[in-house]
Structures are given as C-alpha cells and as structure tokens.
Amino acid sequence: MSGMPKIAAVPRGSALDWLRGQLRNVAPFATLIVLVAFFWASSDSFATFGNLENILTQISVTGIIAVGLTFVILCSEIDLSVASIANATGIVVAYFTVQDASVSIANIPLPGWAAILIALAACFALGAVNAFGLTRIGIPSFIMTLAMLQIAAGICALLVRGQIAYTVPPLVLTLGSHSIGPVPWIVIVTALFLLVGHVVLTYTRFGRYVYMTGGNREAAEYSGVNVRAILSSVMIISAVCSGVAGMLGVAYFGSAQQNEFDTYLLDSISAVVVGGTSLFGGQGGIGNTIIGLFVLGVLNNGLDHINIDSFLKILIRGLILLVALVINVYAQRMRTARHG
Amino acid sequence: MSALLELSGITKTFGGVAALRAVDFSLAAGEIHGLVGENGAGKSTLMKIIAGVHAEYQGEMRLDGHSVTFASPRDARARGIGMVHQELSVVPDLSVAENVHLGAQPVHRFGMIDWRGMRRSAAAHLANLGIDVDPRTRMGSLPLGLQQLVEVARVLFSGARLIILDEPTSALAPPEVERLFGLLRRLRDAGKSIVFISHFLDDVLAICDRVTVFRNGQAVATEACAQVDKRWVIDRMIGTGHEELEESYLAAIQLHSQSDAKLVLQVQGLTRAGAYRDVSLCVRSGEVLGIYGFLGSGQLELARALFGVLPADLGQIMVDGRVVRLSSTTRARRAGMAFLPESRRLMLFGTEPVFKNATIAILDRVDRLWLRPSIERGIAGGHVRQLRIRPPDVGRALGTLSGGNQQKVALAKWLTHLPRVLVLSEPTRGMDVGAKDDVVKIVRGLREQGIAIVVVSTEPETVLSLADRILVMKKGSVVREFADEPVSKDRLLEVA
Numbered sequence: 001m002s003g004m005p006k007i008a009a010v011p012r013g014s015a016l017d018w019l020r021g022q023l024r025n026v027a028p029f030a031t032l033i034v035l036v037a038f039f040w041a042s043s044d045s046f047a048t049f050g051n052l053e054n055i056l057t058q059i060s061v062t063g064i065i066a067v068g069l070t071f072v073i074l075c076s077e078i079d080l081s082v083a084s085i086a087n088a089t090g091i092v093v094a095y096f097t098v099q100d101a102s103v104s105i106a107n108i109p110l111p112g113w114a115a116i117l118i119a120l121a122a123c124f125a126l127g128a129v130n131a132f133g134l135t136r137i138g139i140p141s142f143i144m145t146l147a148m149l150q151i152a153a154g155i156c157a158l159l160v161r162g163q164i165a166y167t168v169p170p171l172v173l174t175l176g177s178h179s180i181g182p183v184p185w186i187v188i189v190t191a192l193f194l195l196v197g198h199v200v201l202t203y204t205r206f207g208r209y210v211y212m213t214g215g216n217r218e219a220a221e222y223s224g225v226n227v228r229a230i231l232s233s234v235m236i237i238s239a240v241c242s243g244v245a246g247m248l249g250v251a252y253f254g255s256a257q258q259n260e261f262d263t264y265l266l267d268s269i270s271a272v273v274v275g276g277t278s279l280f281g282g283q284g285g286i287g288n289t290i291i292g293l294f295v296l297g298v299l300n301n302g303l304d305h306i307n308i309d310s311f312l313k314i315l316i317r318g319l320i321l322l323v324a325l326v327i328n329v330y331a332q333r334m335r336t337a338r339h340g
Numbered sequence: 341m342s343a344l345l346e347l348s349g350i351t352k353t354f355g356g357v358a359a360l361r362a363v364d365f366s367l368a369a370g371e372i373h374g375l376v377g378e379n380g381a382g383k384s385t386l387m388k389i390i391a392g393v394h395a396e397y398q399g400e401m402r403l404d405g406h407s408v409t410f411a412s413p414r415d416a417r418a419r420g421i422g423m424v425h426q427e428l429s430v431v432p433d434l435s436v437a438e439n440v441h442l443g444a445q446p447v448h449r450f451g452m453i454d455w456r457g458m459r460r461s462a463a464a465h466l467a468n469l470g471i472d473v474d475p476r477t478r479m480g481s482l483p484l485g486l487q488q489l490v491e492v493a494r495v496l497f498s499g500a501r502l503i504i505l506d507e508p509t510s511a512l513a514p515p516e517v518e519r520l521f522g523l524l525r526r527l528r529d530a531g532k533s534i535v536f537i538s539h540f541l542d543d544v545l546a547i548c549d550r551v552t553v554f555r556n557g558q559a560v561a562t563e564a565c566a567q568v569d570k571r572w573v574i575d576r577m578i579g580t581g582h583e584e585l586e587e588s589y590l591a592a593i594q595l596h597s598q599s600d601a602k603l604v605l606q607v608q609g610l611t612r613a614g615a616y617r618d619v620s621l622c623v624r625s626g627e628v629l630g631i632y633g634f635l636g637s638g639q640l641e642l643a644r645a646l647f648g649v650l651p652a653d654l655g656q657i658m659v660d661g662r663v664v665r666l667s668s669t670t671r672a673r674r675a676g677m678a679f680l681p682e683s684r685r686l687m688l689f690g691t692e693p694v695f696k697n698a699t700i701a702i703l704d705r706v707d708r709l710w711l712r713p714s715i716e717r718g719i720a721g722g723h724v725r726q727l728r729i730r731p732p733d734v735g736r737a738l739g740t741l742s743g744g745n746q747q748k749v750a751l752a753k754w755l756t757h758l759p760r761v762l763v764l765s766e767p768t769r770g771m772d773v774g775a776k777d778d779v780v781k782i783v784r785g786l787r788e789q790g791i792a793i794v795v796v797s798t799e800p801e802t803v804l805s806l807a808d809r810i811l812v813m814k815k816g817s818v819v820r821e822f823a824d825e826p827v828s829k830d831r832l833l834e835v836a
Contacts, residue, residue, distance in 0.1 A: 204710055205703050205704065205707045205709060208703060211692075212689060212692070212700055215689045215691060216689050218686045219686060221649070222649065222687055223673075223687070224669045224672065225670070225700065226670040282689075282691065283691070
C-alpha cells in the first residue's frame with residue numbers, strides 16, 4: 001500500500017500498460033481469431049454458414065450452463081455439480097412424461113407443463129441444497145458440489161435404472177430440437193440466457209453485489225452486504241441454468257439416460273475460464289464467457305474439419321485449458337500489482 | 341554481573357526511516373530484563389535483530405564476549421537464542437510431548453519415532469521446570485497460560501540460554517501470570533537470561549531485574565527495577581515534552597460529556613469468551629466515546645460485536661431504546677450501526693472505482709432493481725469534494741489512491757445516509773499528520789450531526805484527539821472511565 005502514491009503520480013496509461021491491464025479480455029479474443037484464421041485456412045468446409053449454425057448449436061447446452069457458472073465463479077466459488085444436475089433435471093422431465101410402450105421405466109405421466117414445473121423445482125431444490133451446505137454449514141463449494149455431483153447422478157440412476165427414455169414434453173422438444181426458419185430454437189434460448197445473465201450482472205444491484213462479493217468478500221461483509229444471500233442465490237441460479245440446459249439437452253440428444261452430460265462439466269468450466277473470468281472472483285463476466293464458448297466451440301468443431309487424430313483432440317483441449325489458466329493467473333497478478 | 345549479550349551502536353533503517361538509532365543494550369547471565377516503549381519505539385526491531393530475523397543492520401552484537409552475526413532465525417536458535425511470540429507457535433492438535441520436541445523428535449534406528457522416549461524425556465523436562473502437565477495431553481485442550489509455559493519449555497528444550505518473551509502476560513489471568521513469573525524466577529536462578537517485552541508496566545516492574553525504556557528508536561534509559569516506579573517509566577516512555585507531535589497530548593485534556601443528550605447506544609453485560617467480559621457502556625447522541633487498551637485487551641473484538649461480525653455470547657445491545665440482535669452485518673447496518681475496521685483491506689475494493697466503493701453500503705437505498713451509476717457518481721462526487729479526496733476522480737480504481745485518501749473513501753461509505761452509531765477502529769493508524777487532522781475534522785462534524793460515535797484504539801493519541809469520554813479496557817474488562825475530568829496520555833498508560 002505504501003508504494004501506491006508513487007504509482008498514482010506516474011501519468012496513466014501507455015498503450016502497452018492498458019493492453020496489459022486488459023490481458024484477461026484480449027488474450028481469449030486473440031485466441032479466437034487465431035483459431036478461426038487457422039481453421040479457415042486449413043479447411044474448405046469450416047467457414048460456411050451451415051457450419052456456423054453447427055457451432056452455435058454445439059455450444060448451446062454448454063452456453064446455458066456456463067451462464068449460471070459465470071455467476072458462481074465471479075463469487076470465487078465453484079459448482080462441480082452442473083452437469084450432474086443437468087442430467088438429473090433432463091431425466092426428471094422425461095420421467096413425468098408418457099413414454100413409448102417399449103420403455104419399461106416405472107414413470108408417472110403428467111401433463112407437459114406439470115413435468116416442466118417439477119423439473120424446474122427439482123433443479124432449484126438441488127441448488128438450494130448446495131447453497132445451504134455452502135453458506136449455512138460452511139462446506140467449501142468445491143466439496144459441497146462434489147457431493148451434489150454424486151447425489152444428482154444417484155437420482156438419475158434411480159429414476160431410469162439403466163433404461164433410456166425418449167419422450168419429453170412438446171415445449172421442451174420444440175425448444176431443444178426444432179428450428180424457427182434457419183435458426184434452431186436452442187440457439188435462441190442460449191442467446192436469451194446469455195443476454196439476461198449479462199443484464200443482471202451489469203445493470204442490477206444484485207449483479208453489483210456479485211462482483212463486490214467476489215472482489216473482496218470481507219469488504220462486502222463489512223459493508224453490510226448480505227454475503228450469504230448472494231452466495232446462496234448464485235448457487236441456485238447455477239443449478240436452475242443447468243436444469244434448463246439439461247431439459248433442452250435431452251430434447252437435443254433425443255434421449256434421456258445416465259451419464260449423457262458428463263463432458264459438459266469440464267466444457268462449461270473451461271468456457272468460463274478460457275473466456276477470462278477470474279478464478280479469484282470479481283473480474284470478468286458474460287462477455288468473457290461468450291468468447292470462451294466460441295473458443296471451445298470453434299476448437300471442437302474445427303478439429304473435426306481438419307483430419308486430425310481424434311485421440312489427439314482430447315489432449316489439445318487439455319492444453320488449451322492449461323494455457324487459459326496460466327493467462328488467468330497472470331492477469332490476476334498484474335491487476336494486483338497495479339492496484340495493491 | 342557478566343554480560344551474556346552485548347549490543348553496541350545498533351542502527352537499523354527501513355527505507356530511509358530509522359527504526360533504531362545507535363542503541364546500546366546489554367543482558368547479563370541470570371537476568372530478567374524488561375523492554376518497554378510505545379508502539380513503534382523500536383523494541384520489536386531490536387528483538388528481531390537479536391533473534392536473527394533482521395540480518396542487515398549497523399553496529400556490533402557480542403555473545404559471550406565474541407562478536408556474532410546471525411544470518412537467519414535458525415542461526416540465532418543454534419546459538420541458544422529462543423523466542424516466544426505473543427501469538428504462540430504451538431501445534432494445538434499435537435500432544436504436549438510432541439510440542440516440546442517439535443522439530444527434533446527422537447528416533448529409533450530406521451527412522452521410526454521413539455514415542456516412549458519422547459514422552460519420558462518431555463515428562464522429565466517439564467517436571468524439572470516445575471510445570472505440572474501430562475505430556476500425553478492434546479496441546480489445544482490446555483488453557484492458554486499452560487500452553488505458554490509448554491512453549492517456554494520447548495524453547496528451553498531446544499537449548500536456549502536466552503529467551504525473548506513478547507507480551508507474555510497480555511492474555512493471562514492474574515493466577516496464570518503468577519505461575520509464569522514463578523517459572524521465570526526459577527529459570528533466572530538457574531542462570532538463564534530473559535528479555536521481557538511488555539506494555540504492562542506493573543508486570544515488568546514486578547518480575548524484571550532491570551528495565552530499558554525505548555523512545556523513537558533510542559534506548560533512553562536503563563535502570564534497576566528496584567530503583568524506579570511506574571511514573572518514572574511512563575515519563576521516560578513519552579518524553580518530557582520536547583517531541584513536537586506528542587506535545588499536545590502531554591498536557592491534560594479536559595473531557596466534557598453530554599449528560600443531557602439522548603441515549604443512542606446502550607450495551608449491557610456484553611461477553612465473548614476469550615475476548616471480553618461483562619462490558620457495559622452507553623453513548624449519547626453527539627458524543628464520542630473512546631475505548632483505549634493495549635492490543636489484546638478485547639476492544640477490537642468488542643467493536644466487531646457492535647457490527648455483527650463477531651457476535652457476543654451474552655449481553656444486550658440497544659439502539660435508540662430498542663433491543664437489537666446484531667447477528668450479521670446486514671442486520672447491524674439495518675439497525676443503524678456502521679463500522680470502520682482498522683484494516684482498509686477489510687473495507688475497500690482496490691480494483692473497483694471510487695464511486696462503487698463509496699456507494700456499496702447504501703446501494704439498497706439508491707436503487708431498487710436497476711443500478712443508476714449517474715446517481716452513484718453524483719453521491720460519490722459530493723463526498724470527494726466535501727472530504728477533499730485526491731485525486732478528485734470517482735471513476736479511478738481505488739487502489740491507486742494514497743492510504744489517507746482510501747481511508748476517507750472508507751468513511752464516505754457511511755456518510756450518505758447517516759447511521760445512528762458509528763464505530764471506528766484505529767481510525768488514524770498509519771496516517772500522516774494532515775490526513776489524521778482531516779479524519780478528526782470529519783468525526784467532529786459527524787458528532788455535530790448527533791451521531792453516537794465509538795472510537796476504539798490501541799493508541800492513546802487517537803482516543804485523546806477524538807473522545808468526549810474514555811473507557812480503558814484491560815484484559816477484556818473495562819477498568820476505568822474518564823468523564824468530565826482532565827486526562828492525559830500518561831494517565832491512560834498508568835491505568836491500562
């Protein structure tokens with residue numbers, strides 16, 4: 001702190017300084033441009049309108065989960081149960097829908113709206129359990145949501161018992177797998193979630209509290225901000241976003257079964273972090289998450305367009321995530337160095 | 341007496357500021373030597389040099405008549421110098437025996453720990469020192485006083501001939517102090533040397549053979565304790581009126597309490613285990629109550645209870661005659677309480693702009709759902725002008741402001757919608773004179789507006805410059821109230 005006045009006295013901002021401060025925003029964007037340029041140059045089928053639609057559809061389920069996860073990570077917490085809750089919610093909505101005679105699940109058919117409401121209530125409840133464990137009992141979110149990952153997976157297993165359900169309520173089916181004109185509904189829903197998430201984080205009082213809680217939790221506490229309520233809310237928001245993603249995902253895949261969302265945990269965390277939202281909380285936002293989603297989407301999709309060993313793909317994604325983490329930590333360090 | 345340790349001409353500077361200036365100090369074998377002085381007078385710096393923490397300094401240190409330099413604390417330990425810090429460095433989850441042997445467990449062949457041998461030697465060592473503790477007991481289950489004795493035993497066990505005790509009595513009840521003193525006397529008679537650093541002058545005079553007084557980085561006097569009294573020590577500690585900054589606090593300040601104003605804050609029988617006991621106080625509208633005590637006297641924890649950060653175990657708090665339950669900071673804020681903690685880090689968001697820092701505590705009164713940054717900037721701009729915050733740019737990241745200006749922003753948080761009670765913890769610590777004056781003016785201005793203000797501090801100057809009435813806390817209890825009478829720094833030091 002004692003060094004601060006000297007820094008303040010230095011005239012602000014050579015362009016390089018500014019760029020350094022913006023590292024967390026610039027780096028993901030530069031990565032995206034490089035990736036697009038690379039795939040454009042190496043494949044004829046990559047840069048087409050149809051493929052753009054592919055990419056958008058492919059990142060949609062991840063995108064909805066990532067909206068909720070952005071809130072959580074901004075508070076410097078983590079939610080490892082997102083994919084598991086998505087899976088459970090998708091299975092719940094199918095469980096309360098009439099299934100084809102060939103499916104031997106002991107389900108309870110209800111009207112479509114009722115099934116959707118029950119599914120939403122289910123993911124809300126799971127999020128509330130996460131919130132309770134974190135804020136009231138004091139279990140670190142990392143461990144609490146790890147337990148929830150297992151619990152939600154257990155709910156999936158109990159409900160389908162190894163079977164596969166295929167039918168979901170009509171509304172879910174439309175939003176998950178139909179298109180309006182050339183645009184898939186699921187892309188529109190994802191865009192809406194991203195938009196609402198951005199508006200809430202940027203323009204509402206709640207959003208400010210989220211950033212302040214993430215930026216300095218003690219200071220938020222000492223300012224009379226209800227930190228527990230904020231943390232509880234973000235855990236529930238995350239679970240509900242995951243639930244919606246799970247319902248649409250089931251419609252998108254055309255089936256509801258165990259373990260079908262497993263890859264989405266890593267994907268959604270990667271999207272948020274690769275986009276540049278600080279793992280230490282308080283910095284970043286939905287804009288960053290959108291870039292992160294595109295980086296992952298372009299990478300996954302592009303690797304399919306340039307004949308590459310599909311086993312190598314997994315390694316490449318891991319390396320990209322590692323680089324993003326390194327940038328994330330460095331960006332944090334530079335900010336801390338600048339602002340004490 | 342032959343000198344075990346002799347320091348001559350020790351000078352130590354930190355970034356151009358002299359913490360110690362040409363200090364001479366000697367410690368005899370078989371002596372308990374007290375070190376006293378105000379915060380920042382230089383006694384901790386000297387001890388850190390002796391214990392090998394600071395390796396860079398000018399001057400000479402002689403141990404047993406041989407010139408020595410310690411490159412590290414490890415070096416000093418190897419030469420028989422041990423230190424017991426105010427915050428004990430015991431491992432609560434290990435047994436007493438393991439703590440005594442910490443870092444040097446006896447092993448069998450093959451590197452297995454010799455548990456039985458360890459217990460036996462620990463038991464013998466403790467019995468030898470007259471410390472009555474079962475070596476199998478878990479350290480954390482012992483009362484603090486006993487933990488401290490075990491720590492002293494550990495330091496001795498590792499071969500120390502010279503033990504430095506930093507504020508050893510601040511957390512001890514009188515019988516525990518007696519037990520510690522008993523041990524120290526036995527050690528002295530066995531030829532060990534002890535440096536006893538403390539703010540508690542009564543304790544120093546009771547146990548030490550000689551006392552050295554520090555002021556402004558110099559050892560100003562050394563005398564046999566039998567020759568002097570508390571008054572003599574305090575006079576040496578605060579000087580005789582020649583220090584320009586201190587001067588105004590040496591003369592007695594006349595306190596005037598506002599006995600007819602409305603009672604705003606009433607606290608009854610507030611108790612928190614291990615921090616403070618049965619504290620009762622009241623503050624009237626437009627009154628500043630100062631609470632003074634050494635570090636560890638419980639006043640910082642008391643301040644936290646008033647803002648719901650560390651709720652009290654027992655007792656009742658009333659604001660404007662209504663009982664309030666301050667179980668969280670949000671409740672406390674709604675009940676009309678406001679708090680400025682002693683550390684700015686607890687209060688401010690360094691990477692966020694000034695205006696967001698200034699409005700965080702009142703956001704629910706500015707906006708319902710949607711943020712209105714232009715209004716926030718307006719509010720923050722008003723504070724920036726009124727409090728003369730520099731630079732006057734509400735969009736600037738707070739972390740780029742100087743410490744004093746950051747403190748003003750922290751104060752500004754509570755100024756938009758005035759609270760009923762404002763609790764300030766160390767409001768002027770570490771500030772330059774100008775910034776201190778500004779803070780004093782702001783607090784006086786708030787008093788004029790009828791707010792009840794509580795100032796807690798470990799610095800007598802802070803309470804003297806702000807308070808209308810002063811409570812002195814000692815080891816968790818209020819021991820003295822000063823109201824409608826003259827009070828000066830030396831009076832405060834005397835009763836604390």
